[in-house]
Amino acid sequence: MSTEATPRATAAAILPLVGGAANVVSVAHCLTRLRLGLRDRTRVREDALRALPAVLGVVDDDTYQIVLGPGAVARITPEFEALVAAAPTAADTLESRGARLRATRRERNATPFKLLLRRVANIFVPLIPALIGCGVIAGLNGLLVNLGLLASLTPALTAVASGFMALIAVFVGLNTAKEFGGTPVLGGAVAAIVVYAGVAKVTVFGTTLAPGQGGVLGALAAALLATRVEKWCRGRVPDALDVLLTPTVTVLVAGLVTVYGLMYAAGEVSAAIGTGADWLLGHTGAFAGLVLGGLFLPLVMLGLHQALIPIHTTLIEQQGYTVLLPILAMAGAGQVGAALAVYVRLRHDHSLRTTIRSALPAGLLGVGEPLIYGVSLPLGRPFVTACAGGAAGGAFVGFFSMVGDTVGSTAIGPSGWALFPLLSGNRSLTLTAAVYAGGLLTGYLVGFAATYFFGLGSVERPAGAPADPAADTAPDTAAAPR
Template sequence: MMNDKYSRLGQDIYANIGGPNNVESLYHCMTRLRIKIRDDSKVDIAGLKAIDGVLGVVSADTLEIVLGSGVNAKVAQSMVSQVGVKENEEFPTNVSNYQAEKSEVQAKAAEVHAQHRAQLKQTWWRKALGHISAIFIPLIPAFIGAGLISGVAGILRNMLTAKMLPANWNLGVTILSMIASALFAYLNIYVGTNTAKEFGATPALGGIIGGVVLLPGVVAPVTIPNFLDGKPLAAGQGGIIGVLLAVWVLSYVEKWFHEHIADSVDIIFTPFLTILIMGLFTVFVVMPIAGWISNSLVGGINWVLNVGGPVAGFILGLFFLPMVMLGLHQILTPIHLEMIQKMGYTPLLPILAMAGAGQVGAAIALWVKCRKNKKLVRLIKGALPVGILGVGEPLIYGVTLPLGRPFITACVGGGIGGAVVASFGHVGAIAIGPSGIALIPLIANNMWWAYVIGLLSAYAGGFIATYFWGVPKTAVHGEVEDATPAVAERKAAEAKADNLNMPSENIEVDFAAPVSGNLQKIEEVKDDVFSQKMLGDGFAIEPIDGKIVAPVNAKVESVMDTKHALTLKTKKGHLDILMHLGLDTVELKGAPFAINVKPGDEVKAGSVIGTMDLDAIKKAGKDPVVLTIIANMDRVDHVSKSDDTAVEAGQVVFKAITKLIGKNDINVIGKSDDRTAQSQFDAH
């Protein structure tokens, strides 16, 4: 059931972004699904926001869909698995499967009822931020894991120094430090690999350049001079900034050699020349220049914090969330890492973490003041625990931002917390990762208490500012209205359900075998889309002759041009039925099929509606299995299936019992009327 849940959520997302064919690549970070879109006009932002499970949507160069920690990883895996690629790999331009076509058609239907995504002007800095995001986000789980281990090792080491632990704990602390160092000591190599992958170069070559910055094998008294000042280069000089710059240049050098070296010797000379040229360029050009940039950047930030103090902390805490909204926060990742490499900690992260704490305070104020708004309270209850732990997106996109003013007052709370942390000075984190209380073990120099005081100040600031000035009157009583087109469409569908005068009792719909043959469970069909019930539940039959009959009393809704599939709608129970003749038989262009009904015809269960040439289908290498699927399973309470056995065409083999439908049921047939199974399956 869990896999079905994430698969369905992924399908809903595909349906509102133009399908897999409109995706260039996707990957997940801590709380978001990040998708590079090919054609922005096919994206239905309102439809995405209306999906159950989506906490928020951010429109930028990379489409960001907030799902929450844990869920996003499973949904991302589900979505890439359907296409046959890995996260961050390029999607094929012609994804040929049922679900791709279903998503494409549903996306087109949604475009009629929703606003198109506003086009953002492409700028060099937006592209640069997108690259930085793609390089570092895959490393965040490693930063969190190794950082926490390093934090635990630091606490234990302090306890050993204070003689609170016996001396034999030294070995354990050493081992923990060694495990954490496996990331931080060789971080340049990991960054080099990811950078090469992002810019289309060979990842291993990027890793080598990252290793070159560490100057392996250069041991005193041997040195390499810095051309800027003549002093010896230090291992790691230029750090992360140097690796990013060098590997970016490497990507162009490698591509140039691929284009100009003969294919027969490309595999030999391209990597050899690329490594040689870029190794020398990195040592004698990149490292000196990047080292100067790095020193200036770190020194400048420290100067601002030392001189500006609480004022600088307030400004940073106040504006960090707007930076997140614009995607500008990504530029801070290499800066954090550079400060950690040079100073052992980053003083920026604890200050910026206060922005999330301000959200927590604002959410608590809303909870207190809007107790009668049950929907809002439910959202807060779900988002608050992870917000306290440092995952703020559910609170931002699900609670404060939609209400407007609470987002602003939460930012004020973040500014207050940032001012408090900056006033203490020397409060830094030894690794990047989570914020909130989860960051406490990563605070350096035993300054965790100052960080905690900052958190409490941000909670209080966000609470007070929101309680007195940030609660909209519309949020105090009842539920907050959402005027998006998707919600308006849903309300119209509810009204349509009332007018349909739906029955208030369960209805049993009998399904007959459409062909004679061997009954087969749908789970055994050799097509994941059907066997995993992505399109709905039903049954399959391996036919022994070519006569096809109607499985139910119904009206023909559509017949595919390739005659391999048709859709029906039952009057009894209002079920949408897909009949699918064979697997991948769309490629046969209708040759083996003769269908003698057309859209609008009424058919009776057991009446002949066509024929199929089994020998021709098998000769073409296709499976002739006949599938009968209920496409709108939201109408079905449960089904009853016969055991696998030989059946005759017209014999009852399957029963569906519909749900009770009332005026408040939002999963009405009106919605499926607009999106019947008709054109969902054109590709097969």
């Protein structure tokens, strides 16, 4: 019989360790993390939380983030929400008011740039499952077309894979309005203008608009403007007329500005992103890959990598694939190589080796948080050497982009081995896959070598790790001193 805790049991174990239901003000999740808004973070018992078998790590950021891993977080979050909803409502005591004041002060101390990035991430993170699903179907459909198989089915697969991307602007508008405090359907209504076929009859600055011009950036700007207009109206329109005038003014004003300004401006920005990405990889591919691959793990650690989703999505809309994701995926390869080196060097640390064995499959599929929070980050130096492996793999893929062999992904979300079904580029699929595989291999090897020779010179057992008698008594000349 399996001893693994059920999602409800895990949720029930987490809830008291974050201060109970009365301390929870919001619950959400992304691909790997349970994201909680807490009234008072001093009530979190973090050591006990980290000790739970299901918890891979925690991040104390604008929300309190508990890393549970892909799949698990989607099963645990509804159970956690149900437990919070079923709990009695806490009284609004002096202590709770003080907690809210402390939370407000924490928000004020956050930099505007960090807050902006996180809010953009909150808009796009809920879209990732659909992006992944449609991307995989698009990759499968492309393979069938190239092989000349199931010709009667491929048009249907094209419709299934492309429908979401054709209307992604609407979903961006809904989420933008929700994130910034507006009415979601009004944000979606204004953003829908971006993809409406009728805009082809509108001329702006001497050019005719094209449906989809500006893409997700135009939709984001349109919904943000709609939210501002709506809030302006709410404070001025009499209550009796609010239900009629506020939606009308919001859609009319924001819609006209979108048609006669935002679509054109966002289209220029989107075009610049595509041109800039092509120039960067075409002229400085190896160096650009080195920098991007080397810096991506710190972005993942901070949760800021989600802010890149609008750029990826814009490139997919323009070119059919994003050239940045395969390079950024090399960071995961460096992480895997570093973890393997730790596994080999510290062969008597059975606790750490068990962690690596459990986290490595996810790492190979591009989910880096378990290895980051369970292995490299607690050890310190291996995190840096893992970044070196990612930089080397990124430089490899970037070099081939510089010589004309572009490697891209038709969707965002997966990386590592899971990215192979989504690969696309300007050459044959075989060559594209070979370049990507070469980058992974480079990342593995450099991450392993850098960690083996330079990453474990003075490593100590991670804080909070259980003592391992075998690690302390068995001789091991290869292992680092404790």
